[in-house]
Amino acid sequence: MKVRQLSVFLENRKGRLCEVCSLLGDNGINIRALTVAETETFGVLRIVVDNPDKAAQTLKDNKITANITNVVAVEVKDQPGGLAGILKVVADNDINVEYMYGFVEKSSDNALMVFRFEDPERAVQILAENRIRAVGEQDIAGL
Amino acid sequence: MIWKEDIETMPLEDLKNIQSERLVSLAKYVYKNCPVYKKKFDNAGISPADIKGIDDITKLPFTTKIDMRDNYPFGLFSRPRTDLVEIHVSSGTTGNPTLVGYTRDDIALWSDVMARTLCCAGAEPDDTIQIAYGYGLFTGGLGFHYGALEMGLTIIPTSSGQTKRQLKIMQDFSPRILACTPSYALYMAEEAKEIGLDPRTSTWEIGIFGAEPWSESIRAEIESEWNMLATDVYGLSEIIGPGVSQECQYKDGLHIYSDVFYPEIINPDTGRSVAEGEDGELVITTLTKQGIPLIRYRTRDIVSLTTEACRCGRTSPRTSKIKGRTDDMIVVRGINVFPSQIEHVLLGIDGTHPYYQIIIDRQSHKLDSVDIMVEVDERIFSDEIKKMRELEGRIREEIQAVLSVGVNVKLVEPKTIERSMGKSKRVVDKRSL
Numbered sequence: 176m177k178v179r180q181l182s183v184f185l186e187n188r189k190g191r192l193c194e195v196c197s198l199l200g201d202n203g204i205n206i207r208a209l210t211v212a213e214t215e216t217f218g219v220l221r222i223v224v225d226n227p228d229k230a231a232q233t234l235k236d237n238k239i240t241a242n243i244t245n246v247v248a249v250e251v252k253d254q255p256g257g258l259a260g261i262l263k264v265v266a267d268n269d270i271n272v273e274y275m276y277g278f279v280e281k282s283s284d285n286a287l288m289v290f291r292f293e294d295p296e297r298a299v300q301i302l303a304e305n306r307i308r309a310v311g312e313q314d315i316a317g318l
Numbered sequence: 319m320i321w322k323e324d325i326e327t328m329p330l331e332d333l334k335n336i337q338s339e340r341l342v343s344l345a346k347y348v349y350k351n352c353p354v355y356k357k358k359f360d361n362a363g364i365s366p367a368d369i370k371g372i373d374d375i376t377k378l379p380f381t382t383k384i385d386m387r388d389n390y391p392f393g394l395f396s397r398p399r400t401d402l403v404e405i406h407v408s409s410g411t412t413g414n415p416t417l418v419g420y421t422r423d424d425i426a427l428w429s430d431v432m433a434r435t436l437c438c439a440g441a442e443p444d445d446t447i448q449i450a451y452g453y454g455l456f457t458g459g460l461g462f463h464y465g466a467l468e469m470g471l472t473i474i475p476t477s478s479g480q481t482k483r484q485l486k487i488m489q490d491f492s493p494r495i496l497a498c499t500p501s502y503a504l505y506m507a508e509e510a511k512e513i514g515l516d517p518r519t520s521t522w523e524i525g526i527f528g529a530e531p532w533s534e535s536i537r538a539e540i541e542s543e544w545n546m547l548a549t550d551v552y553g554l555s556e557i558i559g560p561g562v563s564q565e566c567q568y569k570d571g572l573h574i575y576s577d578v579f580y581p582e583i584i585n586p587d588t589g590r591s592v593a594e595g596e597d598g599e600l601v602i603t604t605l606t607k608q609g610i611p612l613i614r615y616r617t618r619d620i621v622s623l624t625t626e627a628c629r630c631g632r633t634s635p636r637t638s639k640i641k642g643r644t645d646d647m648i649v650v651r652g653i654n655v656f657p658s659q660i661e662h663v664l665l666g667i668d669g670t671h672p673y674y675q676i677i678i679d680r681q682s683h684k685l686d687s688v689d690i691m692v693e694v695d696e697r698i699f700s701d702e703i704k705k706m707r708e709l710e711g712r713i714r715e716e717i718q719a720v721l722s723v724g725v726n727v728k729l730v731e732p733k734t735i736e737r738s739m740g741k742s743k744r745v746v747d748k749r750s751l
Contacts, residue, residue: 182701184694186731212703217694217729219701238732240694244701273702291701 176309177245177295179227183220184240187213195220198237204230207315208248208289210276221276223248223289225316245295248278248310249302250285258288264305265290270298321437321469322430325577326632330625333633336577338371340605345369345378348611351396354389355613372580375603380589380614383416386556390414395610397421402609407455408555408654418457418555421609425464431561431575432465438564438573438632439526439549441495446472448491448522450484450498451529451652453477457559458529458652462497465561471495478502478652481509492521499652500527500536500548501685507543508683518545526551528560529652531640537569550639556615557602563637568629571636578606581635582614583623586644597622599644600637618644648745650678650686653723657744660690663716667698667709675735680749688725690717693732 185191192211199206199222208223224230227243234241251257265272271293278287287310292298299309320326328336345366348355359365362379369377385394391414392399402419420428441447447466451458459477466473474493476484484506488496496503503525507517522544528551540548552572553560562579563572574581583598584591592598600617620642625635648655657676664674673693680686692713700706706729714727 180701182699184699184729184731186734214703214707217706219703219706221701240696240699240732242696242699242701273704 176247176299176311178223178248178289178310178312178315180244180246180289180291181222181224181227181230181234182242182244183222183234185211185218185220187216187218192218192220195234195239198233198239199224199230202229202233204233207280208276208278208287210274210289212274221246221274221289221291223278223315227312244291247290247292247295247299247302248315249288249290250308250310251288253284253286257286261288261302261307264302264307265298268301270294270301319437319442320631321434326434326573326575326634328577328633330633333577334372337580337605338373340577341372341375341580341603342366342369344603344605344611344613348396348613352394354385354393355396375580375582375614376591378603378613380601380616381612382616383556383618386416387414391417392419394612395419397609404460406457406460406555406559408457416556418559419609423608424558427578427606428461428558428561429464429468431558431578432461433468434465434575435526435551435561435564436462436465436469436471436495438566438630439495439551440524440547440567441469441471443470445495446474446491446493447495447497448474448476448484448488448493450476450478450496450502451560456652457553457555461553461559461561462526481506482513485510485513485515488521489515494521494523495526496522496524496546497526497551499529500532500540501530501651501680503527503540503544503548504536504683505685507540517543520544520546522546525549526564528552530649533639552637552640554617554619556612557604557617558607562602566628566630566632570628571624571638573628573630573632573634573636574623576634578604580605581623581637583621586616586618586620595622595624597638597641616644618647620644646745648676648678648747650688650721650723653721655688655721655723659720660717663720664692664713666716667713673732673735674744675746676744677746678749686749688721688723689728690714690725691728691730691735693735694729695732 205225206222210221212219273291275290349359349366358379364377401421403422405419407415407417449459449462453459510517523546525546525548537548549565551560551564553562563574565572580603582601584601586599597620600619600621601614603613604611619640621637623635623637646657675691677689710727717725
């Protein structure tokens with residue numbers, strides 16, 4: 176089960192992240208998970224939101240460069256070694272992780288982690304075989 | 319001293335006779351030896367027999383950079399390849415570079431005009447010259463080399479770069495003459511101060527600076543920093559390389575060697591001659607070149623021309639410093655750069671054509687910097703930083719390979735680059751030249 180992430184190109188300048196977040200907020204879009212990767216001159220904002228279609232349109236209307244990327248949101252037991260257990264499955268099966276980050280909220284007693292796998296289809300299949308649950312967009316919208 | 323005193327101080331009437339004789343021969347020569355020129359003459363309805371003197375030159379068709387490109391590599395030559403003893407290449411606007419070649423006689427001509435140039439700047443036969451123009455495919459280094467050899471100077475062929483070594487060589491061997499780009503002269507002054515050397519105590523008394531446009535204020539700065547006479551040299555590889563014209567010690571215009579490089583100043587839109595003293599495009603005919611003689615070559619440089627006699631005694635007409643270009647060419651660290659070259663590279667990156675802008679800047683006493691801003695749209699954007707870095711690196715490397723100039727690439731958000739009338743402004747030149 177895959178989740179759509181919005182990846183946004185941002186120049187590395189003061190106030191820019193605030194502007195983009197405000198734009199989404201003003202349009203009633205709620206950010207569920209977020210991370211920023213940056214270089215000296217530019218950065219990439221990656222967000223999972225409650226309404227990806229609306230968010231994509233809003234960004235487009237405002238001439239902000241953004242792409243939709245398929246990521247996998249996985250429930251992680253909120254206890255010591257929870258994340259390690261998942262990463263072991265990932266490593267043992269030679270699945271490449273491009274990057275990963277955590278959710279702002281928890282679903283039930285579990286934490287949520289977002290994984291950007293090189294090959295999301297295969298990753299989801301292997302995670303399922305190992306009884307690791309990936310959540311869907313519906314779940315996220317309902318958080 | 320004046321190198322070719324008989325020619326260089328000749329009354330203009332006598333000079334005109336020489337120019338006339340040479341043009342008559344040239345018209346016959348290219349018509350006979352170069353199929354491209356034969357076709358150009360035929361298309362214009364002109365026969366070499368119609369050319370009876372220098373005033374008939376306006377009947378002849380122009381030659382442009384496009385002719386050079388379309389007939390690359392050897393189509394515009396009037397001699398077979400085997401007669402060439404040297405070839406030089408400079409970057410072209412798009413695709414093909416510009417190729418020029420020299421026969422043994424052409425090298426002798428180049429040596430002669432460069433010896434005139436060195437003398438015009440004030441060189442004496444016992445002098446030592448440090449040549450800090452690049453040696454290689456660029457004509458700067460070797461052009462000065464041949465002239466200095468002809469004149470019998472002692473040559474230190476340092477080529478460009480390695481600034482500390484340049485300064486050490488100057489201190490150790492006491493050359494009186496320096497030849498390099500004006501921006502490099504300023505850069506070296508700064509480096510000298512950093513290593514605790516007072517530029518005003520240098521042995522260089524005369525500088526021969528060119529290959530890029532520079533203003534009177536840069537001249538004043540170089541002269542005060544180095545305590546030297548800073549003179550301007552002009553040339554272009556299509557005509558010969560450096561050695562088309564040079565300032566004398568009075569710095570009142572560049573003496574053009576019009577017995578071999580016949581100048582016309584035209585209105586670039588109409589192609590007609592402008593009145594003496596008016597600004598226009600410099601058009602040059604190589605009256606005696608053998609390998610690749612050019613008829614009415616459009617330099618795209620804007621200058622004015624005067625035939626008034628100069629205090630130095632030379633009678634040949636003088637052009638002003640370059641006042642501008644008729645195209646969008648920019649000169650960075652002595653290298654010609656066309657925005658179309660950058661466009662070409664960007665187009666090749668992904669079949670896309672992102673908006674871009676070239677920003678040329680020069681911090682005080684530093685070499686020119688080239689920043690290329692590229693707007694990132696969905697087609698070239700990736701959520702992975704690694705891929706974005708790769709894109710940045712690829713654009714930088716490909717542009718550097720085409721331009722032979724180091725550049726910085728900066729990825730920017732859409733609509734960051736200013737559009738004027740829907741068309742973005744491609745080049746921002748912040749240098750005070």
